[in-house]
Amino acid sequence: MRIAIIGAGLAGLTAAYELRENDVDVYEATDRIGGKLYTVPFEAGPTDMGAEAFLSRRTDAVEFISELGLKDSLVAPSGLGSLVYAGGRALPLPRGGVMGIPSTGQAVAHLVGAEAAARIDAESDAPGFTWEAGGDVSVGALVRARYGDEVVDVVVSALLGGVYSCSADDLGLRATLPQLAGELDRLAADGPVHLRDAVGNLEASRAELPTGQGSVFSTFREGYQELYEALAEKSGADIYVDAFISGISSSAAGYRLAGGEDKDYDRVILAVPAPTAALLLKQVAPEAASALSAVKLANSVVVGMRFATDAGLPNNSGVLVASGEQGVRAKAFTFSSRKWPHLAKRGGALVRASFGRFGDDVALRASEDDLVDWALDDLQTITGFDGRAAGLEEIYTQRWFGGLPRFDASHLATVEAVRGHLAGTAGIEVAGAWVGGVGVPDVIAGARRAAAEVLR
Ligand SMILES: Cc1cc2nc3c(=O)[nH]c(=O)nc-3n(C[C@H](O)[C@H](O)[C@H](O)COP(=O)(O)OP(=O)(O)OC[C@H]3O[C@@H](n4cnc5c(N)ncnc54)[C@H](O)[C@@H]3O)c2cc1C
Structure with a gap:
């Protein structure tokens, strides 16, 4: 079978x-x-400027990486907690909850204040x-309606x-x-629902999971190049x-690529990425192309910085910046x-600054000098931490044009519609972050599915 794959x-x-x-x-x-x-x-060693970790609780991804012979390349994080910068202070990121959505006001009171915390508890x-x-x-709409604005904007x-x-x-x-x-689907079977109940139930079921199964996240000792180079080489x-x-056009003998x-x-x-897929499908699957648009x-933009010393850098894995925080342009530091x-064994300090949210392209257009100044x-x-005084030894600026697809409330329906339209176009499959999720395990799983489907 002669197969073309567009995108490496x-x-x-x-x-x-x-x-x-x-x-x-x-x-x-x-x-x-x-x-x-x-x-x-x-110079200090290979350093990731795109993805820098993956969810290794996803055993399917770890098994796939092991199949590639890379199991021993996987390394675990230190487990240090993260911070949130809100109201001009860097405070501990609350543990528990679901992506920052808490089941109690107490969990986030140090970030949102007592009044907002009381509003969360009053949801019940x-x-x-x-x-x-x-x-x-x-x-945002769900959490704002039930808990108020603070927890959305800050956490x-x-x-x-x-x-x-x-x-x-x-x-x-x-x-x-x-x-x-x-x-929420499950709870709705019994009538009106409360957000606190849904989050609390998920926390409880997480607490029942067996512990000691290794870390939640992992990465590759020599960076993600280990993965993409192994895939390229072993694919033949x-x-x-x-x-x-x-x-892409149809020919008597299949498909041809311009x-x-x-x-x-x-x-x-x-x-x-989705907009490119939409353009490419125009001729062979116009309805799928139009749904995809x-x-x-x-x-987004990542600025990687290496300093001679780490003295004064907080003993945390990073900091997230609350929305609308004045006087700060970055959205996060790792x-x-x-x-x-x-x-850490390389000595000194390695810090990644991240800029850019959907609809905010300021960082993308900024000069490299400005980006480094803003990061410092x-x-x-x-x-x-005064990075200039700490001795800035290496810098790399990476702009990610169209880095990630926006998974808005209509995204799943769009993907389903595209799949439906493509079902009538024999021999064409789609894969990638927009199809089944942006996380590395999701992308791997989706691509494996597409590879199996395309042979049918
Ligand atoms: C800054 C950043 C940090 C991230 N961090 C993490 C993380 O820590 N953990 C995690 O799990 N995920 C992370 N992600 C998400 C994850 O990296 C991506 O979802 C995943 O790598 C996307 O893979 P993909 O193959 O779908 O798309 P891509 O990596 O975008 O690959 C598509 C390829 O297609 C090529 N292409 C486009 N148009 C054409 C064309 N017309 N012809 C030929 N080739 C074309 C592109 O050049 C590109 O190489 C991060 C993403 C970004 C941007």
């Missing part, structure tokens, strides 16, 4: 590996493979709300923004917090870089050398 990010390379028994060509528009996985050779005494099983709403948006580059108001509950949506596929595909090799393919997998992307013991200024404002 995690999804495309995973699919290529899964299809290694076939004649596979992978086309990548840029000059390197990996997409949003990108390990940069700092207010009338419940009607929840339609299978329904959806934006995370929930900061946490979700770290994962999705979007505020809670731009994200759908079912797409981003499916367990919470599922628990022909990988064409600097190969921008601008269209910008690809002069040959026909029996099958095609699109492993590209609803998916918007959030831009204190990588505190978070990851294998990076904000780091000092938030933590007191």
